Amino acid sequence: MDPRTAPRGGLADWLAREIRSAIADGRLATGSRLPATRTLADELRVSRGVVTEAYRRLGEDGHVAGRRRGGTVVLAVPHRPAPAPAPPPEAPAARHLFTAPPGPDVFEALRAAPARVDLTPGRPDLAAFPRTAWLRAERAALADLSPAAFGYGDPRGAPALREAVARWLSRNRGINAGPDDVMIVNGTAQALRLLVDVLRAEGVDRVAVEDPGSLGVRQHLHPLPTPPVPVDAQGVRVDALRAEGAAAVLLTPAHQFPTGVVLGGERRRALMEWAREGGLIIEDDYDAEHRYDRPAVPALRAQLPEHVCYTGSVSKLLAPALRIGWLLAPRAYRPALVDARRLADLGSAALPQASLARLMESGDLERHLRLIRGHHRRRRDAMIAGIRTHLPGATVHGAAAGLHLTLTWPHEADTDAAGGTAADADTALATAALRSGIKVHPLSWHTQRPHPPGLVLGYAAVPPAPLTEALAELGRLARAQNIRGLREGPGDRR
Amino acid sequence: MDPRTAPRGGLADWLAREIRSAIADGRLATGSRLPATRTLADELRVSRGVVTEAYRRLGEDGHVAGRRRGGTVVLAVPHRPAPAPAPPPEAPAARHLFTAPPGPDVFEALRAAPARVDLTPGRPDLAAFPRTAWLRAERAALADLSPAAFGYGDPRGAPALREAVARWLSRNRGINAGPDDVMIVNGTAQALRLLVDVLRAEGVDRVAVEDPGSLGVRQHLHPLPTPPVPVDAQGVRVDALRAEGAAAVLLTPAHQFPTGVVLGGERRRALMEWAREGGLIIEDDYDAEHRYDRPAVPALRAQLPEHVCYTGSVSKLLAPALRIGWLLAPRAYRPALVDARRLADLGSAALPQASLARLMESGDLERHLRLIRGHHRRRRDAMIAGIRTHLPGATVHGAAAGLHLTLTWPHEADTDAAGGTAADADTALATAALRSGIKVHPLSWHTQRPHPPGLVLGYAAVPPAPLTEALAELGRLARAQNIRGLREGPGDRR
Numbered sequence: 001m002d003p004r005t006a007p008r009g010g011l012a013d014w015l016a017r018e019i020r021s022a023i024a025d026g027r028l029a030t031g032s033r034l035p036a037t038r039t040l041a042d043e044l045r046v047s048r049g050v051v052t053e054a055y056r057r058l059g060e061d062g063h064v065a066g067r068r069r070g071g072t073v074v075l076a077v078p079h080r081p082a083p084a085p086a087p088p089p090e091a092p093a094a095r096h097l098f099t100a101p102p103g104p105d106v107f108e109a110l111r112a113a114p115a116r117v118d119l120t121p122g123r124p125d126l127a128a129f130p131r132t133a134w135l136r137a138e139r140a141a142l143a144d145l146s147p148a149a150f151g152y153g154d155p156r157g158a159p160a161l162r163e164a165v166a167r168w169l170s171r172n173r174g175i176n177a178g179p180d181d182v183m184i185v186n187g188t189a190q191a192l193r194l195l196v197d198v199l200r201a202e203g204v205d206r207v208a209v210e211d212p213g214s215l216g217v218r219q220h221l222h223p224l225p226t227p228p229v230p231v232d233a234q235g236v237r238v239d240a241l242r243a244e245g246a247a248a249v250l251l252t253p254a255h256q257f258p259t260g261v262v263l264g265g266e267r268r269r270a271l272m273e274w275a276r277e278g279g280l281i282i283e284d285d286y287d288a289e290h291r292y293d294r295p296a297v298p299a300l301r302a303q304l305p306e307h308v309c310y311t312g313s314v315s316k317l318l319a320p321a322l323r324i325g326w327l328l329a330p331r332a333y334r335p336a337l338v339d340a341r342r343l344a345d346l347g348s349a350a351l352p353q354a355s356l357a358r359l360m361e362s363g364d365l366e367r368h369l370r371l372i373r374g375h376h377r378r379r380r381d382a383m384i385a386g387i388r389t390h391l392p393g394a395t396v397h398g399a400a401a402g403l404h405l406t407l408t409w410p411h412e413a414d415t416d417a418a419g420g421t422a423a424d425a426d427t428a429l430a431t432a433a434l435r436s437g438i439k440v441h442p443l444s445w446h447t448q449r450p451h452p453p454g455l456v457l458g459y460a461a462v463p464p465a466p467l468t469e470a471l472a473e474l475g476r477l478a479r480a481q482n483i484r485g486l487r488e489g490p491g492d493r494r
Numbered sequence: 495m496d497p498r499t500a501p502r503g504g505l506a507d508w509l510a511r512e513i514r515s516a517i518a519d520g521r522l523a524t525g526s527r528l529p530a531t532r533t534l535a536d537e538l539r540v541s542r543g544v545v546t547e548a549y550r551r552l553g554e555d556g557h558v559a560g561r562r563r564g565g566t567v568v569l570a571v572p573h574r575p576a577p578a579p580a581p582p583p584e585a586p587a588a589r590h591l592f593t594a595p596p597g598p599d600v601f602e603a604l605r606a607a608p609a610r611v612d613l614t615p616g617r618p619d620l621a622a623f624p625r626t627a628w629l630r631a632e633r634a635a636l637a638d639l640s641p642a643a644f645g646y647g648d649p650r651g652a653p654a655l656r657e658a659v660a661r662w663l664s665r666n667r668g669i670n671a672g673p674d675d676v677m678i679v680n681g682t683a684q685a686l687r688l689l690v691d692v693l694r695a696e697g698v699d700r701v702a703v704e705d706p707g708s709l710g711v712r713q714h715l716h717p718l719p720t721p722p723v724p725v726d727a728q729g730v731r732v733d734a735l736r737a738e739g740a741a742a743v744l745l746t747p748a749h750q751f752p753t754g755v756v757l758g759g760e761r762r763r764a765l766m767e768w769a770r771e772g773g774l775i776i777e778d779d780y781d782a783e784h785r786y787d788r789p790a791v792p793a794l795r796a797q798l799p800e801h802v803c804y805t806g807s808v809s810k811l812l813a814p815a816l817r818i819g820w821l822l823a824p825r826a827y828r829p830a831l832v833d834a835r836r837l838a839d840l841g842s843a844a845l846p847q848a849s850l851a852r853l854m855e856s857g858d859l860e861r862h863l864r865l866i867r868g869h870h871r872r873r874r875d876a877m878i879a880g881i882r883t884h885l886p887g888a889t890v891h892g893a894a895a896g897l898h899l900t901l902t903w904p905h906e907a908d909t910d911a912a913g914g915t916a917a918d919a920d921t922a923l924a925t926a927a928l929r930s931g932i933k934v935h936p937l938s939w940h941t942q943r944p945h946p947p948g949l950v951l952g953y954a955a956v957p958p959a960p961l962t963e964a965l966a967e968l969g970r971l972a973r974a975q976n977i978r979g980l981r982e983g984p985g986d987r988r
Contacts, residue, residue, distance in 0.1 A: 122646075126645055134636065138632055148612075321644045343713075346684075351816070
């Protein structure tokens with residue numbers, strides 16, 4: 001390694017890149033220790049800060065980990081996927097994924113498609129999963145659990161976790177609840193499933209949803225119809241909700257998916273009135289802990305405990321693969337929800353519940369959240385910079401919080417996209433992106449009514465370098481498809 | 495401790511009892527190390543074998559654990575529950591639990607009732623849960639999983655676990671299956687739930703069940719009716735199944751619940767014919783790994799892959815609280831089952847799946863099974879001895895395998911039990927038992943048609959000493975209720 005080959009001003013970047021490539025081609029073996037920062041700095045004749053910064057970046061993208069006494073160690077699995085074999089242009093996923101309306105297995109099909117950079121929304125920084133803290137919590141839980149705790153448990157969840165979640169929600173979401181108000185579920189997906197079962201049995205025949213609004217959520221409300229209610233800059237339009245006449249609505253008030261709008265004060269009051277008159281709100285608080293500019297607005301549940309079914313999970317705090325979430329329902333619904341849960345699978349597994357309770361109570365989860373919030377903010381900044389450079393015409397929505405942003409552009413019927421609707425335009429770009437090894441969601445997946453074309457881009461799980469690279473590629477594709485609205489325009493209007 | 499106070503011939507017993515009481519009253523602190531066997535033997539002037547045997551018994555009932563280099567250490571939680579406050583005679587659970595037909599929450603109500611000895615069936619030796627091996631497997635899994643594995647996964651389960659389960663079933667159950675045939679589920683309860691969803695959508699209007707047969711299983715088939723088909727000494731009566739006319743039947747062929755009958759060869763052939771003519775068999779292979787006398791008969795699934803939905807779990811191998819099971823369905827049902835699973839909760843958690851796969855592939859699970867099979871056999875023997883002594887009239891069923899046995903007695907309408915039906919007789923004894931701090935299932939919970947009174951008694955989770963004590967108490971209660979059929983009779987007719 002010769003720092004004289006480094007570009008000016010980018011020594012840390014250069015050093016991180018060099019080490020990454022040494023790991024990739026095996027010169028630095030898994031488990032081996034990097035030199036102490038002082039030693040390497042002396043050797044390369046750079047300042048120690050350069051080495052520290054390079055190690056920090058390598059840590060952030062999962063190539064190395066700091067071990068307290070063990071120095072900095074090369075990890076088995078670098079975060080960045082091995083440069084995938086460029087998918088053949090005729091790979092089935094790339095060919096069919098975006099041409100038909102998305103079916104129930106569309107997210108699995110997209111996951112299965114090969115790609116270099118995965119910008120699908122909904123995942124936090126997974127390389128930062130606190131493996132050591134989790135194992136520590138599990139060891140303590142295993143030492144502590146009584147034999148009876150390995151038997152069948154309470155379908156509402158383990159008391160220790162329900163207590164920890166109640167405290168977490170009080171600290172972070174302004175919700176005043178006790179363990180009896182909390183039901184542990186296998187993620188928000190199961191919470192919605194149980195609610196659908198119970199609401200259908202009560203005669204609810206549809207659940208209104210925001211538009212734009214999450215495709216995944218609409219799928220989970222199956223078989224109930226999900227009439228769309230428009231979202232504007234203040235959030236869901238309560239007048240339109242009233243006009244629709246549905247008895248229940250699913251909302252994402254703290255950071256609307258996918259637009260990022262925060263529900264305005266006037267709308268909050270109107271919604272509360274609607275609920276007090278008998279409407280039921282399902283509040284999907286999917287990423288409220290990830291606000292960058294100021295604390296998130298309190299949950300609707302905090303003000304309307306008897307009119308809101310509140311659901312959240314650790315999917316965006318820790319990892320979707322944990323499949324742990326919670327549901328706080330009005331008292332009237334609880335017996336039926338417990339019956340539905342017992343019938344579904346008898347309840348959640350004991351060990352992960354005990355471990356998560358410890359992680360929450362020890363402060364480890366709060367520390368982890370602070371850490372990834374820093375990662376996410378830097379990644380968001382890299383994505384916005386990439387958009388400004390490579391897609392200067394795009395309008396960016398919802399970048400003040402969360403794990404994703406949405407960009408839109410004015411629809412022009414005369415682009416190269418076949419057909420000519422807005423949905424044709426964004427699925428055409430998503431198709432081309434997937435062919436180039438970049439996964440994105442077309443905004444049209446998440447809309448039911450006419451809407452400008454757009455992309456929903458997750459940045460939280462991808463380090464800055466591949467993020468920037470992916471944006472450059474999206475810019476090239478937009479030029480190739482002759483999308484004027486992305487090339488030129490008013491820029492970031494968020 | 496003075497071995498001269500020990501009863502003749504029972505030195506190991508005496509020593510184990512002395513140490514137990516030293517742990518109970520705090521003279522031996524949690525985490526402290528027991529003396530080396532040689533040291534203690536010298537000190538007490540007994541043979542070293544006596545000390546080794548005493549330590550083995552303490553290990554078996556969860557008071558101590560052997561640590562490779564750390565000697566034998568006192569555990570935090572002795573297996574035997576602290577002598578619970580004697581439940582007041584008017585404790586709500588004891589009063590109402592057995593008087594009405596069992597509702598959907600009956601098992602939770604029974605779990606919540608205080609008791610000294612829990613003889614409810616369905617749990618293996620939970621004190622023996624391989625905590626160290628599990629933590630080792632989890633550590634290895636955490637070190638190995640890629641960041642992407644912490645995201646959303648395959649609703650059919652993690653490939654590594656599906657592979658491990660396929661191999662496990664091939665080794666242990668004669669089933670020839672690959673990973674694509676296996677779907678991981680959150681326990682058998684979820685497998686039944688998914689099947690009910692799919693079968694109802696296909697127009698199946700009821701699922702025939704064995705009688706006697708598991709109450710819990712019938713509850714999980716809700717809302718489908720579960721017409722009873724009688725079980726005799728050869729297993730389910732296929733002629734009666736044909737006469738019933740249901741399109742599907744749920745069976746426990748390897749060790750019928752609760753009678754323990756093994757499906758006979760003639761019946762197997764008749765069932766296969768019924769299935770080939772279009773019948774669907776749901777095979778609940780709930781405890782086939784726990785055969786004491788000879789290897790279990792192969793699963794029906796081994797011979798009829800396209801007519802059997804096979805389900806099993808680790809609930810009886812490791813612990814119900816893991817909530818991990820599997821479902822092997824005929825190809826025709828798989829797409830609908832995957833859709834149902836995605837809708838239910840998107841799939842199982844990644845970490846426990848990865849850990850279990852390692853436990854299966856490393857041989858740790860096989861070793862654990864050998865260990866607990868020994869425990870279970872000794873506990874079964876203690877239970878049978880207790881029955882012979884204290885309930886000499888009882889007929890014992892199904893003691894050659896599994897985690898429970900069933901005892902019945904001839905019905906006499908003139909016992910002290912109010913009413914006078916067989917169900918009144920066994921629920922009266924179960925009620926009295928619970929008041930005395932002993933939990934049992936009345937056989938009538940697990941029957942739909944007239945049947946002699948009986949009890950279903952789990953022995954696997956309870957060490958020999960409290961087992962014997964509980965049987966003595968049941969004997970006293972049977973005498974108090976003047977149940978002639980338990981006091982005198984033909985003895986063990988299994």
